Amino acid sequence: MGSTFMGLETARRGLTTQQSALYTTGHNISNANTVGYSRQRVNMEATLGYPGTGLNAPKIPGHLGTGVQAQSVQRIRDQFVDRQYRQETSKLGYWETRSNAVSQMEDILSEPSDFGLNTSLDQFWGSLQDLSASPGNASTRKVAIQKGIAVAESFNYISKQLTEIQGNLKNEILVSTTDVNSILKQIAAINEEIQAIEPNGYLPNDLYDVRDVLLDELSSYFPVEVTYEKSGGNALAIAEGSMNISIKVKGDPVNVVIGKDFATLTANTGDKKPITDAEEYQPFTSFTVTGSVNGKVDNNEIIYKDLEANKGQIHSLIDSYGYGEPTDKTGFYPDMLKNLDELAREFAKAFNDVHKTGTDLDGKQGIEFFVSKDQNNIEISASNIAVDIQFETNSSLVAASNSQFAIDANGVPIKEEGNGANALLLANIKSKPLFATGTPPSGGLNGATIQTYYQSMIGQMGVLGEQATRLAMNSATIQLTVANNRASVSSVSLDEEMTNMITFQQAYNANARMITVVDETLDKIINGMGRVGL
Amino acid sequence: MRVTQSMLSSNMLRNLSNSYGKMSTLQDQINTGKKITRPSQDPVIATKGIGYRTDLSKVEQYQRNLGEVNNWLDSSDDALDHVGQAVIRLQELVTDAANGSKTSDDREKIKVEITQIRKQIQDLGNTKVGDKYIFSGTNTLTPLHDGTKFSDSLISTGLEKEVKMEVYDGVEINVNTTGIKLFSEIDAMLGKIETSLGDGSEGTVIGGYLSEISNMQNNVLEKRADIGARQNRVEMMENRLASQEIIATKRMSENEDIDYEKTITEMITQESIHTAALSIGSKIIQATLVDFIR
Numbered sequence: 001m002g003s004t005f006m007g008l009e010t011a012r013r014g015l016t017t018q019q020s021a022l023y024t025t026g027h028n029i030s031n032a033n034t035v036g037y038s039r040q041r042v043n044m045e046a047t048l049g050y051p052g053t054g055l056n057a058p059k060i061p062g063h064l065g066t067g068v069q070a071q072s073v074q075r076i077r078d079q080f081v082d083r084q085y086r087q088e089t090s091k092l093g094y095w096e097t098r099s100n101a102v103s104q105m106e107d108i109l110s111e112p113s114d115f116g117l118n119t120s121l122d123q124f125w126g127s128l129q130d131l132s133a134s135p136g137n138a139s140t141r142k143v144a145i146q147k148g149i150a151v152a153e154s155f156n157y158i159s160k161q162l163t164e165i166q167g168n169l170k171n172e173i174l175v176s177t178t179d180v181n182s183i184l185k186q187i188a189a190i191n192e193e194i195q196a197i198e199p200n201g202y203l204p205n206d207l208y209d210v211r212d213v214l215l216d217e218l219s220s221y222f223p224v225e226v227t228y229e230k231s232g233g234n235a236l237a238i239a240e241g242s243m244n245i246s247i248k249v250k251g252d253p254v255n256v257v258i259g260k261d262f263a264t265l266t267a268n269t270g271d272k273k274p275i276t277d278a279e280e281y282q283p284f285t286s287f288t289v290t291g292s293v294n295g296k297v298d299n300n301e302i303i304y305k306d307l308e309a310n311k312g313q314i315h316s317l318i319d320s321y322g323y324g325e326p327t328d329k330t331g332f333y334p335d336m337l338k339n340l341d342e343l344a345r346e347f348a349k350a351f352n353d354v355h356k357t358g359t360d361l362d363g364k365q366g367i368e369f370f371v372s373k374d375q376n377n378i379e380i381s382a383s384n385i386a387v388d389i390q391f392e393t394n395s396s397l398v399a400a401s402n403s404q405f406a407i408d409a410n411g412v413p414i415k416e417e418g419n420g421a422n423a424l425l426l427a428n429i430k431s432k433p434l435f436a437t438g439t440p441p442s443g444g445l446n447g448a449t450i451q452t453y454y455q456s457m458i459g460q461m462g463v464l465g466e467q468a469t470r471l472a473m474n475s476a477t478i479q480l481t482v483a484n485n486r487a488s489v490s491s492v493s494l495d496e497e498m499t500n501m502i503t504f505q506q507a508y509n510a511n512a513r514m515i516t517v518v519d520e521t522l523d524k525i526i527n528g529m530g531r532v533g534l
Numbered sequence: 535m536r537v538t539q540s541m542l543s544s545n546m547l548r549n550l551s552n553s554y555g556k557m558s559t560l561q562d563q564i565n566t567g568k569k570i571t572r573p574s575q576d577p578v579i580a581t582k583g584i585g586y587r588t589d590l591s592k593v594e595q596y597q598r599n600l601g602e603v604n605n606w607l608d609s610s611d612d613a614l615d616h617v618g619q620a621v622i623r624l625q626e627l628v629t630d631a632a633n634g635s636k637t638s639d640d641r642e643k644i645k646v647e648i649t650q651i652r653k654q655i656q657d658l659g660n661t662k663v664g665d666k667y668i669f670s671g672t673n674t675l676t677p678l679h680d681g682t683k684f685s686d687s688l689i690s691t692g693l694e695k696e697v698k699m700e701v702y703d704g705v706e707i708n709v710n711t712t713g714i715k716l717f718s719e720i721d722a723m724l725g726k727i728e729t730s731l732g733d734g735s736e737g738t739v740i741g742g743y744l745s746e747i748s749n750m751q752n753n754v755l756e757k758r759a760d761i762g763a764r765q766n767r768v769e770m771m772e773n774r775l776a777s778q779e780i781i782a783t784k785r786m787s788e789n790e791d792i793d794y795e796k797t798i799t800e801m802i803t804q805e806s807i808h809t810a811a812l813s814i815g816s817k818i819i820q821a822t823l824v825d826f827i828r
Binding site for chain 1 (some may be wrong): 535537538554570573575584592604673676690695699706738
């Protein structure tokens with residue numbers, strides 16, 4: 001036979017359980033706009049029926065229900081969608097950063113436009129045509145020299161600006177690495193807290209959420225792989241446990257977080273020297289992964305070619321900034337700078353070669369027109385190309401004539417001031433294919449003209465930019481779809497919460513009513529019975 | 535699928551930002567009149583654009599060169615025309631002087647005029663275009679006749695050389711007419727006639743110069759015919775360049791210029807889509823169940 005007050009106890013359980021569900025609804029509504037918050041649900045279960053089993057259990061007909069209890073408070077989350085989301089975030093991180101790098105380069109090269117390098121080259125060729133038409137005129141000579149200076153300065157400007165952006169990219173690599181290290185440290189700290197809470201039979205849902213947000217952030221920098229390790233003790237079966245993170249590389253993934261232990265990453269240049277703020281070019285070679293002393297995370301190294309292709313912001317930054325040996329100049333910006341240097345060098349060489357075969361206004365042999373303004377490096381590059389300073393003060397030095405160098409009886413060179421044939425040859429360098437010369441063959445532009453070479457540089461940059469923009473768009477679209485799927489599972493719906501609120505409130509009210517009913521029955525027994533006739 | 539408020543609002547935000555993006559591209563296009571503002575939007579248009587710009591600037595440069603070419607040819611032609619007239623006058627005078635009835639006094643008067651013609655020929659040999667002597671070959675800063683004598687081609691090696699200008703890819707036109715031989719011969723002949731007129735030679739001696747004079751006349755005509763032929767060539771080249779300019783401009787425009795009607799229509803369509811998106815947005819965010827329960 002059951003207890004007199006059993007009905008009261010059942011209804012009381014109902015009250016507290018519905019109340020906790022109501023409070024959880026309140027928690028959900030409060031966090032409707034919290035980033036990374038997953039809605040929570042109280043898992044209710046019926047308590048064990050009465051009577052229990054046993055030899056001396058009372059014999060009553062039926063197995064009476066004893067009410068409800070809140071078994072756990074669980075967050076609603078789909079880990080497969082999370083995984084997908086992180087994969088897309090890695091891709092998006094890569095392509096978005098790449099598209100940014102390209103668009104900065106485009107801003108500097110500003111092609112097609114009426115003020116890019118191509119235009120200043122065109123104007124220079126034009127001024128040489130004018131010079132060939134009036135070679136004896138000091139003003140056409142001055143104009144040609146000034147246009148030549150403009151070309152040199154265009155090269156200088158583009159090279160300097162590109163180098164500056166490259167410097168910014170390096171800073172970004174350093175800042176991102178610091179950011180990654182901070183995230184790893186935070187996740188390890190959260191793991192530690194979770195390890196302390198779970199053995200008590202609780203689900204630290206809000207800590208899970210924070211940890212997942214950090215992981216999302218991390219996956220935009222690196223492609224990561226995640227495994228979970230159950231906490232011991234009295235942990236629930238649905239408890240997630242502590243999170244182990246490794247960076248995906250070719251070959252075995254590199255552990256960076258194991259439980260409360262975490263690693264610190266350092267970006268290195270050659271000879272495993274850390275990349276510094278210093279201005280010089282320090283191409284990336286590897287990441288040193290340093291585990292904490294006596295921790296579970298091992299020391300490790302991630303070299304450039306082990307990084308997974310086209311994933312993560314940091315990889316993209318490295319690809320843009322440059323990697324490998326400093327002399328190789330591999331990477332998006334180093335490539336462009338290398339091509340630009342090559343163009344400047346070959347342009348100067350082709351021009352000087354023709355210029356030196358001509359004779360100037362005084363009948364003297366032509367000298368080098370383009371020189372390096374850097375005393376330490378006489379090889380001409382985009383950053384140091386300049387017109388020899390003598391030309392600025394003496395315009396007659398321009399070798400516009402193709403007359404043979406010869407001197408008359410008085411030792412004065414014979415001059416032909418109206419001869420502009422060499423100026424014409426200079427102007428026609430524009431359409432001259434430049435091949436490698438000498439043995440072994442070196443230099444040249446593989447048979448391209450200065451114009452077509454530059455055109456292909458711009459084309460290549462455009463194609464890369466187009467690809468980056470398109471793939472960034474694709475990843476963003478997929479990421480959004482996945483994010484929607486995730487939100488569909490995890491995000492708070494106010495309508496739903498309102499409905500739940502009404503459901504739980506009514507259930508609470510009904511339980512309260514139940515208590516009243518039991519109260520009334522007890523009142524009947526206690527106060528109304530045995531008073532026959534009264 | 536379960537749909538929540540946050541999904542709706544994030545979708546709406548993204549759509550709005552996409553719509554802004556499209557409007558910004560269209561605005562760029564309308565403002566600049568170009569289909570693209572950076573190579574990554576369409577690398578093909580960008581690289582072609584660079585090429586077409588160069589083509590066009592080349593054509594413009596050749597047109598400028600042609601102006602200079604015309605200048606030279608016209609001036610040369612004009613100067614030689616005057617030389618021709620002078621030679622005709624010379625012929626008249628010599629024919630007159632060869633008359634046996636002329637006294638030495640008459641011949642002395644004719645000699646005065648011939649001296650003037652000689653001077654004029656020397657001046658014509660020093661014809662300039664801008665600051666350049668056009669009959670001095672490539673020695674354009676050296677006058678053909680310095681007032682006392684003609685330049686020596688051993689010192690000024692460029693006297694017999696051609697001045698060439700490029701008027702099209704690889705097409706060069708010789709713009710000058712080397713004058714040293716022509717002018718010095720005429721001058722020498724005039725010198726001889728002067729002497730003959732002054733030393734009381736017979737009319738027949740003087741008449742003997744007539745054939746030499748008509749040779750000179752032929753020489754001048756020959757040079758002028760050559761200039762005329764070149765002028766024809768230049769004129770043809772001018773026409774060709776004019777059509778090249780139109781073609782290059784058209785190709786460049788077709789490559790990179792927007793079709794205004796089309797782009798503006800697209801802009802208006804995009805604007806109305808954007809307005810619609812905004813008004814829908816305000817509706818999405820409005821109501822939840824909260825608004826309907828007490």
